[in-house]
Amino acid sequence: MNTVMGLIDELRAEVKKRRIENPQELQPILSEKLIALLRGDEDAGLKYADTGITVFLFVGVNGVGKTTTIGKLAHRLKSEGKKVMLAAGDTFRAGAIEQLEQWGQRVGVDVIKQESGSDPAAVMYDAIHAAKSRGVDVLLCDTAGRLQNKTNLMEELNKIYRVIRREIPDAPHEALLVLDATMGQNALQQAKLFGDKTGLSGLVLTKLDSTAKGGIVIAIRQELDLPVKFVGLGEKMDDLQPFDSEQFVGALFTKWAAENEAE
Amino acid sequence: MPFESLASRLQNVFGKLRSKGKLSEDDVNDALREVRLALLEADVNFKVVKDFIAKIRERAVGQEVMKSFTPGMVVVDIVNKELTALMGGTQSKLARSNRPPTVIMMAGLQGAGKTTSTGKLAKLLIKENHRPLLVAADIYRPAAIKQLQVLGEQVQAPVFSLGDQVSPVEIAKQGLEHAKEHGNDYVIIDTAGRLNIDEALMEELKSIRAEVKPDEILLVIDSMAGQEAVNVAQSFHEQLELTGVILTKLDSDTRGGAALSVKAVTGLPIKYAMTGEKLDAMEPFHPDRMASRILGMGDMLSLIEKAQESIDAEKAKEMERKMRTAEFTFEDFLEQMEQVKKLGPIDQILGMLPGAGKMKGLQNVKVDEKQIDRVQAIVRSMTKQEKQKPEIINASRRQRIAKGSGTTVADVNRLLKQFEEMRKMMKQLSSMMGPKGMKNLKSLKGKMGRRFPF
Structure with a gap:
């Protein structure tokens, strides 16, 4: 909600400055703003360890697609020539x-399990x-889905995080929250609470190939400064792509346009 | 508690109304504006909110309210009734075919919780003495079949599978045959998650439907889904003619507005709601009870049903007698805790008590189930004699108990003190029941505010 209010204020200021009269001219400006917001200043690539093993931790609520994302990312990293291992x-x-x-x-790739x-x-x-003894480059850690309001389960997650940190001090190099594009406002809350623990x-x-737009990531980017690193577009191995803010905002508007026409 | 934040906002609004002796039209309008905002923020569909508010306004501004002695209560009552209607009015039961087996097909997006729901539904049916067969028709997601098999094992229901190389239509067909041959009276078909715009996969569901003619096609919806949930439900409904909805993850802190809109937009009844990770955490959905929970009026009916299911009546009677006569010992205490634990997670039970949402300190209470285990450990480390006569527990005994239970002496002390207070309270309560009656109530009040004995 706050994000929307802020955007509208900015848009209003812009309208005054550029003396815009035709409402249709608004859309490109809004797109521009959204893209700038989503892109942020930093590079959205993955962060790797300078030397030794890189650890990526995946967290999220139940059924968002953590395991599937790990599978797809493993494929991607492996085809880049990295030695990958998965932790169940x-x-x-x-x-x-x-x-x-x-x-x-x-x-x-190898999977470590109990x-x-x-x-x-x-x-x-x-x-x-x-991973250390086998000379692995990247370790992808799966975790069980959990609702962010379950204190005990969130503490368990924190323990996982602490154990990883203790073994490799600057790990996890990425702690990624997996979000389902169909998720509503609740996603913001998830980002806050998972952020506290990990x-x-x-x-x-994920699931951006659905009719959902996933607009909530704009709010998350704005309020918590978390960039989207990847988007999931299907169930096959290759259906994971780096996030492209221009494409995302473009799709946001085409989906809107399609809906308006339908109505 | 389901719909927690929506509930607390609505309860605030009506708290203000209740305190007024007279209601002007403006008062009602102000309240309704707040209700509208609360619903919109909870992701309730815009059109649904509009209709909902209009209906309430129509009834609330009428004569009956203004003339009433307690206008605030009348408004709350109207909202309660409308909210119940919004969620479907009465409980919608699972279909039962005249010619068994009854066939249930699950459908939904990926990750909504179809497979888990299938397992939970089977558990519920088994509890009612049915013999469900689970059919594993999700051949796409890795290990989906394995997941269903493990669940089947846990709830002790047979699982029918043909591996992941046979078409789901064939699996469903043979599964139904298998159920007929083996005398299963329910068949639950778990299908793969799919997007409503995936034509090939939607076609597959249609073929399954044509092949096995399900009595129920249930759409599994994640209650954390946003506005999109309504569109998805509508699209599935148009293509498959659904018969009902299962809401999952209702134990999250979602405002669940989309869930509230689904019934209003599609007309599909919500049949079940999932309220936890464990396999028995599935409840039939009662719109009336859910409405009163949202409005902070509690849900005594569900609580009583739960209690009846899990508490032994004989034991409860005996316990009540002991409480009255203040013979209550640590042994009884232990037993009582076992019974309370059987009821389910404590924060959920609290959510069913009327007004519990507003009680100070209870609002954000996160009951640590482990704490109960710890208390149990302390009590179990006592000797029989100590349990019956806690007075004899001296310093060295305390030390031994602490060691035996892996706690500290301070923990033991605290428990002993709380137990003593509880006993005192019981004595007062029982004397209150007696002829002297209400006099003691005042002295009791101060004590009620304290922490639970565990």
Whole structure:
């Protein structure tokens, strides 16, 4: 809500400055503003360790597509020539470990796992040590989906984060919150609370191939300064792309236009 | 609690109304404006909000309210009724075919919670002495079949699978045959998540529907979804003729407005709501009860049902007698805690109590279930004699108990003190029931504000 108010104020000022009279001229200005907002100043690429293992941690609520994103990112990194390993940190949901294993097979990377129901922080510990001894470049850590208002589960996540930090002081090099594009206002709350526990560094926006627009990332960028790093556009291995703010804003408007026409 | 932030905003609005002896039209209008904002911020569909407010205004500005002695209450009552109607009026039960098996098909976007819902629904049906068969028709997502198999094992329901190389239509068809042969009276078909605009996959669902003729096609919706949820539901409904909705992740801090709009926009009843990660955390959806929970009027009916389900009546009677006569010992205390734990997560139970949302300090209470375990550990580390006569627990005994339970002496002390206070309170309560009656109520009030004994 605040973001929208701020934008409208800015837009109003711009209208005065440029003496715009035709409402249609507004759209390009709004796009411009949105793109600038989403792009921010920094580069949205992934941050890697200077030397040794790079660790990426994936967090989010249930069913947003964490495991699928990891599978796709593993494929992407591997095709860039990196040695990748996956850590099956979702020890809670039925079939989650198997799901990650299948992705591992599909992509052709190792998966470190323990029994279902075991301590996820212990899995991370194991995975980091295995990654060290096998000379892995990038370790992708899966976690179980959890609702941000479940205190105990969020503490568990914090423990995972602490264990990773203890083993590799500047890790995780990226802590990515996976968000579902169909998510509403609640996504902002998720970004805040997950950020408290794991020091988020960016977002992955999934299911953008749906009719949803995922406009909430604008608010998150504005209020919490978290950039979108990747977008998920389908269920195949190649359906993960770096975020392109121009394309995103463009799609935002075409989807709007399509809706208006329909109405 | 479901719809938490929406609930607290609405309760604030009506709190102001209640305190007024007379209501002018302006008062009602002010309140309605606030209600409107609250609903919009909760992602409720714009058109739905407009209709909703119009209906309330029509009734609230009428004669009956102005003439009433408690106009505020009348307005709340009207809102309660309209909110109930908005969510579907009465509870909508699961269909039951005259010629079993009853076939239920699950559908929805990716990650809404179809497979988990399938497992939970099976558990609920088994509890009602049905024999459901789960059919694994999600051949696309890695390990989806495995997930259903694990869930099936946990709830002890058979799972039918043909691997991930056979078409879902064929799986559904053979699954139904299998159920007929094996005398299963319910068949739940778990399908792969799909986008409503994915024509090929939607076609697949249509073929399954044509093949097995489901009695129920349930759309699984994530209650954290935004405005988009309504569009998705409508699109699924147009293509598949759904029969109902399951709301998942209602235990999140979502305002759940989209969920509120789905019924109004599509006309589909909400059949179940998921309220937790555990497999028994699924409730039939009662619009009336949910409305009164949102308005802070509590949901005693659900609480009583839960209690009846999980508390042993004989034991409860005995406990009540002990409380009255203040014979209550640590052994009883332990037993009571077991029973309370069976009811489910404590913060959810609190949400069902009328006015609990407004009680000071309870609002943000995060009950730590582990704390209960710790208290249980302390009590279990006592000898039989100590449990019956806590007076004998001296310093060295305290030290032993602390060591035995992995806690500190301070923890043990605190528990002993709280237990003593609880006993005192019980004595007062029981004397209150007696002839001297209300006199003691005042002295009690001061004590009620304290923390729970655990």
